[in-house]
Amino acid sequence: MNEVKKFNYKLLMLTTLIISGCSIIYEVLISSVSSFLVGDSIKQFSITIGLYMSAMGLGSYLSKHIKKNLFDWFVAVEIGVGILGGISSLVLFLSNIYIESYELIMYIEIIFIGTLVGLEIPLLTRIIEDNTKNLRVTLSTIFSFDYIGGLIGSIAFPLLLLPKFGYFTTAFLVGALNIIVSAIIIYGYKEYIKNIRSFKVISMVLLMIMICGTIFSDNIASSIEGKLYRDKVILSKQTKYQNIVVTKHKDDLRLFINGNIQFSASDEYRYHETLVHIPMNAAKKAEKVLILGGGDGLAVREILKYPQVKKITLVDLDEEMVNLSRTNPHIAKLNENSLSNSKVELVYNDAFKFIENSKEIYDVIIVDLPDPNDESLNKLYTNVFYRLCGSHLAPSGAMAVQSTSPYYAKNAYWCINKTIEEEGFNVIPYHVEVPTFGDWGFQLVTKAPVDIKDIKVDVNTKFLNSETVDRLFMFSKDEMVNKDSINTNTLVKPQLLKYYLEAVNVWR
Structure with a gap:
């Protein structure tokens, strides 16, 4: 050659x-x-x-x-x-x-x-x-x-x-x-x-x-993107983990991750007040708080309303998302610069890995993760994950879990409820109407029994107060299912992902 x-x-x-x-x-x-x-x-x-x-x-x-x-x-x-x-x-x-x-x-x-x-x-x-x-x-x-x-x-x-x-x-x-x-x-x-x-x-x-x-x-x-989103896109960013888009129309700021809306400034307080203030007042004390997810800083904003809180650990996978929420003037104004507060420790890690390796015990745990729309997120809704969370929850503490909609995705919602319940926790389902999302659900999780009548909300809020707390725990007939027909969600059998995607296909 x-x-x-x-x-x-x-x-x-x-x-x-x-x-x-x-x-x-x-x-x-x-x-x-x-x-x-x-x-x-x-x-x-x-x-x-x-x-x-x-x-x-x-x-x-x-x-x-x-x-x-x-x-x-x-x-x-x-x-x-x-x-x-x-x-x-x-x-x-x-x-x-x-x-x-x-x-x-x-x-x-x-x-x-x-x-x-x-x-x-x-x-x-x-x-x-x-x-x-x-x-x-x-x-x-x-x-x-x-x-x-x-x-x-x-x-x-x-x-x-x-x-x-x-x-x-x-x-x-x-x-x-x-x-x-x-x-x-x-x-x-x-x-x-x-x-x-x-x-x-x-x-x-x-x-x-x-x-x-x-x-x-x-x-x-x-x-x-201008055609994909209703309002004007003011920020678009592709990070290592996700696509982030922020839109704005007048005073309504909206955050989208991978095309899915995360909050609207017009009503996000209804979601975050319900997510945060129920477990904060169900726990006997609330000095050490762990937030899994919540990189927008809005849950942190609500927790900082309690003077007894000494430390908040926020764990989010995407450092760029957290930095955006900390430095972007629109989002920082909405979260009241909560991510720059001296009480807040920012940890950039997978929630599963963090909770698996952590040795800390927390008075309150807030699980504010995206919906389980893929296999990587599904693992954060499994029995093993909740078991790990429970091992880091104080005996008199309380945990809240974002759980999708009990109306639009009722099988998924009650699957989360049953999965936590079968790990031996006391689980009380509750929900709230958020105009942007519709009916949205959560789980209040404790190790010791809790009487919801004892939950009082005395901090400054826009929506939630002690007189309206009990309404959050009431469900109508069309939001209920026979839990015997629902399977628990495990790492090897991602039943929740199946339920969630079925709901998406119905309501798309």
């Missing part, structure tokens, strides 16, 4: 590495966008992976019908993958806004991209084998680079691309990489390409489109 062929061989190995990384990124990107837009991440990832792999198999099968002009075909495939992959996030978001059957568009996108990706390696293998005349070496080398590229892509997406660039920029950047690969082939192997002039023009034009898409992706995202 002469020096020119050695160079060409190495260049093709480099392209194998790049296209493999791009392929895996498209796969997880589509899964992530679909999880963000419609929820149920297990379903979205499973369907995307299965359909994508099947489409790749179809592409590999179709490659047998390509018998000549292999370089031309390979360039055309890379251009196709680049443009379809580059606009993939944009297409999915627009489909979610304007087309009722989002899933159909998602499936078509997966099949087209997957089929083209399935053509890549067979074509490359035949190109290299024709030049080296050594199939054994060709196959072992090309698949080695293919798997390494896949590893690089799978690591780069969650650790670098998504948190730093978001959905749109990532798609355009990776699409540009595929176009660059086509340009490498065009200029590195021009003597083998029949339609060289056409491919040069097409690749350069499409590369410029991908570059423009990358440059203006923030503008595109702002325009799309």
Whole structure:
């Protein structure tokens, strides 16, 4: 093999590495966008992976019908993958806004991209084998680079691309990489390409489109978000863990995480006063308080109304979310700068890991976590998690657990109730009407029996007072279920996730 062929061989190995990384990124990107837009991440990832792999198999099968002009075909495939992959996030978001059957568009996108990706390696293998005349070496080398590229892509997406660039920029950047690969082939192997002039023009034009898409992706995202959210988007941020959007209309500030509303300034006090003041007054003392979640600082604001509180430990996975709530003037004003209070200790950790490793005992525990809409959140609603929380709760202490809606997701609500109850705690369900959310539920959890008539709220509030406390513990007939028909939620059998997603599908 002469020096020119050695160079060409190495260049093709480099392209194998790049296209493999791009392929895996498209796969997880589509899964992530679909999880963000419609929820149920297990379903979205499973369907995307299965359909994508099947489409790749179809592409590999179709490659047998390509018998000549292999370089031309390979360039055309890379251009196709680049443009379809580059606009993939944009297409999915627009489909979610304007087309009722989002899933159909998602499936078509997966099949087209997957089929083209399935053509890549067979074509490359035949190109290299024709030049080296050594199939054994060709196959072992090309698949080695293919798997390494896949590893690089799978690591780069969650650790670098998504948190730093978001959905749109990532798609355009990776699409540009595929176009660059086509340009490498065009200029590195021009003597083998029949339609060289056409491919040069097409690749350069499409590369410029991908570059423009990358440059203006923030503008595109702002325009799309403006259609996804009712009010004006004043902040949009993709962190390592979640997508954060803040909207504002007049005095109504709203926070969304992964598209799900977390609070509205117009009525969040009803939620947070109910969440906090019931356990704070059910506990015999409230000097040490633990908050799991609650990175917006609104629960902390309510707890700081009690002068006897000496220390509040807030545990939130996302440091960027907490810093945003501490420094953003709109949110900081709403939480009354609670996260900067000297009594507050901020811990950035997974709630499960924290409670598993902590040695502290708390008088009050507030579990203010997002709804259990995926498997990672579901573990924070399991019997094991509540058992761990109980081991850190003082004998005379009290815990409150955010528990979704007893009206819109009644099976999920009573599943949480039953799961805690079966760990041997005294559990008293209660709820409140929050106009933005509707009927919203909680669980009051203690080790010793509590008489709700003894719960008095004497601090300054907008909504809750001692005279109205008893109403929170009353449920109407259409909010009740036969708990014998409800299964408890465990780590190995995530029943709650099933109940919750069933409710989402009904009310979507």
